[in-house]
Amino acid sequence: MSNGMAILNPQQPRTAAMAERMAEVKGRSLWADARARFLRNKAAMVSVGVLGAVFIFAFFGHLVTPYDNETIDWNVLGKVKELGKPSLANGHYFGYDDSGRDLFARVVQGTQVSLMVGVIGAAIAVIVGTIYGAVAGYIGGRVDSIMMRFVDIAMSVPYMFVLILLLVVFGRSIEMIFVGIGLTAWLDMSRIVRGQTLSIKNKEFIEAAVATGVPSFTIIRRHVVPNLLGVVVVYATLLVPQMILTESFISFLGLGVQEPLTSWGALISEGTSTMNYGTLWQLFFPLAFFVVTIFAFFFIGDGLRDALDPKDR
Amino acid sequence: MTETILKVDDLKVWFDVKKPGAMPWTRPRKLKAVDGVSFELNAGETLGIVGESGCGKSTLARAVMQMVPIEAGSVVWLGDDLTGLDTRRMRPHRKEMQMIFQDPLASLNPRMTIGQIVAEPLKTHFPGLSAAKVKARVQDVLDTVGILPNLVNRYPHEFSGGQCQRIGIARALIVDPQLIICDEPVSALDVSIQAQVINLLMDLQKETGVALIFIAHDLSVVKHISDRVMVLYLGNVMEIAPAAELYDRPLHPYTEALISAVPIPDPVLERQKQVMLLDLDLPSPLDPPSGCVFRTRCPIAEPGCAQVKPVLADKGREHLVACHLR
Numbered sequence A: 001m002s003n004g005m006a007i008l009n010p011q012q013p014r015t016a017a018m019a020e021r022m023a024e025v026k027g028r029s030l031w032a033d034a035r036a037r038f039l040r041n042k043a044a045m046v047s048v049g050v051l052g053a054v055f056i057f058a059f060f061g062h063l064v065t066p067y068d069n070e071t072i073d074w075n076v077l078g079k080v081k082e083l084g085k086p087s088l089a090n091g092h093y094f095g096y097d098d099s100g101r102d103l104f105a106r107v108v109q110g111t112q113v114s115l116m117v118g119v120i121g122a123a124i125a126v127i128v129g130t131i132y133g134a135v136a137g138y139i140g141g142r143v144d145s146i147m148m149r150f151v152d153i154a155m156s157v158p159y160m161f162v163l164i165l166l167l168v169v170f171g172r173s174i175e176m177i178f179v180g181i182g183l184t185a186w187l188d189m190s191r192i193v194r195g196q197t198l199s200i201k202n203k204e205f206i207e208a209a210v211a212t213g214v215p216s217f218t219i220i221r222r223h224v225v226p227n228l229l230g231v232v233v234v235y236a237t238l239l240v241p242q243m244i245l246t247e248s249f250i251s252f253l254g255l256g257v258q259e260p261l262t263s264w265g266a267l268i269s270e271g272t273s274t275m276n277y278g279t280l281w282q283l284f285f286p287l288a289f290f291v292v293t294i295f296a297f298f299f300i301g302d303g304l305r306d307a308l309d310p311k312d313r
Numbered sequence B: 001m002t003e004t005i006l007k008v009d010d011l012k013v014w015f016d017v018k019k020p021g022a023m024p025w026t027r028p029r030k031l032k033a034v035d036g037v038s039f040e041l042n043a044g045e046t047l048g049i050v051g052e053s054g055c056g057k058s059t060l061a062r063a064v065m066q067m068v069p070i071e072a073g074s075v076v077w078l079g080d081d082l083t084g085l086d087t088r089r090m091r092p093h094r095k096e097m098q099m100i101f102q103d104p105l106a107s108l109n110p111r112m113t114i115g116q117i118v119a120e121p122l123k124t125h126f127p128g129l130s131a132a133k134v135k136a137r138v139q140d141v142l143d144t145v146g147i148l149p150n151l152v153n154r155y156p157h158e159f160s161g162g163q164c165q166r167i168g169i170a171r172a173l174i175v176d177p178q179l180i181i182c183d184e185p186v187s188a189l190d191v192s193i194q195a196q197v198i199n200l201l202m203d204l205q206k207e208t209g210v211a212l213i214f215i216a217h218d219l220s221v222v223k224h225i226s227d228r229v230m231v232l233y234l235g236n237v238m239e240i241a242p243a244a245e246l247y248d249r250p251l252h253p254y255t256e257a258l259i260s261a262v263p264i265p266d267p268v269l270e271r272q273k274q275v276m277l278l279d280l281d282l283p284s285p286l287d288p289p290s291g292c293v294f295r296t297r298c299p300i301a302e303p304g305c306a307q308v309k310p311v312l313a314d315k316g317r318e319h320l321v322a323c324h325l326r
């Protein structure tokens, strides 16, 4: 035992490596590891670049064109197929839409709306769903049963139906779309988060915090949520395109944003209705943005999942 | 000198167990994880608790810490009955008793630096402390347990199992507790590291006078560190005695079996020795045997053992045993 003591003696390093001990060593967090893995993922990095370009397009696109999204060029109206082709020469980069408005300006503005719906909708869903799921999972027992039965019931209601009903009853507006999407999208999130919370709850570091008297909500905030974030981040990136798709579908049905405002869904809807006239560019440009963005989000979500969850930790 | 700090009296912890797929209104069955355990702990003393896995030792530890609901009995800590205290009134006592865990890595939050982890109990109980004071104290305890204090910004996965357990000990130590409950703190570690961690705990005890409850499933580990040893079986105390007394003169047939299973480092003696084999598995705690809970595996059981449950009887020299025949 006495030689065991020598290795063990806490006093010993005090003299041994005084200088080395002064400088604090920086640790490598799991986040830093994940970031490194993500940066090595080519598909995800390309997608980040593409997505960045789409965002820049949405926020600065209007500076590139002299036209706005609602002025009708009466000279072109009725002769869109002949005069309204995309052209770099006259500054209508994406051509005209069917009503003789500049399509570039309309796509810029539609991109803004679609991204906003996607990001804000997903953010609402993630925040509400995470808090709800973490609380239900952590408290457990009867509270958990009641909270999750409520989610089950809410999920059994066909949400598209509710959304359409809301828009019909309260009128079509962006706010209503947010409310409708927000009401339903957090349900999935809360289920996922609850499942994760249950598995984290049984870890010993939670027990250690309980044993030392850390209050429950501090435990949720400090110990549960940070360990959930991996799942939440991945799910959030996959939720954004889902929100965009939902909004597009609503707009495609003609219940979405109101003229002169537009969104990808609305533009695609218009584009398909005029396909027969041979003005294919009206479908092509919004559709291209839509598809590219959705793909980019999916690749990023995939990359994040691989980065944050290397071996099913 | 030998002041009693913890007095556990007839403690019972029963869990409700429902058959999977049972109707919501069916009466759950009771799993008697701890069924009438009494013991006392003196200041600065180490009580070892041994038993097979599933005998209720971890539940007993958590019941003392008021982390599981208690069915009956009392836990008196420094004169205060802890049973039934709500979270707020329990909190001041949590400073006085800390716990270290079986899986060293799992007991540290992977998203926090070890500095933050070790500081947590201090910040919880002394929220007004300045950041500089917290940091100084954290570095101090890390130093005490043999972790270089300049590593405070590292994360748990950057340490070995033994180091993680030291960090866990530092976290327990930072609030100067009077009792540390060690729940199988070395079973997940290599044998060589086990000795280091046990020696560290013994040194700390000498320095600070902290009392320890040391749980293990293996008598040889407990022997080294304990003043007294308690043997648990199916939630019941079989025997309590001072460590040396227990090893030299085990009275309960279960303790005898446990001791005979401990390997002897001498190969000759090891080959000669008689191992009392406990055939049969541990009976289900959902349906414990009547009378003496050990009777289904007891080599010397008599018909009477099934009728009456033996109570702990004092056999002198602080040696208590629960058996009709001994």
Ligand code: SF4
Pocket: B253, B254, B292, B293, B294, B295, B296, B298, B299, B300, B301, B302, B305, B310, B322, B323, B324, B325, B326
């Ligand atoms: S009471 Fe009977 S069954 Fe129980 S340990 Fe003693 S002899 Fe064995």
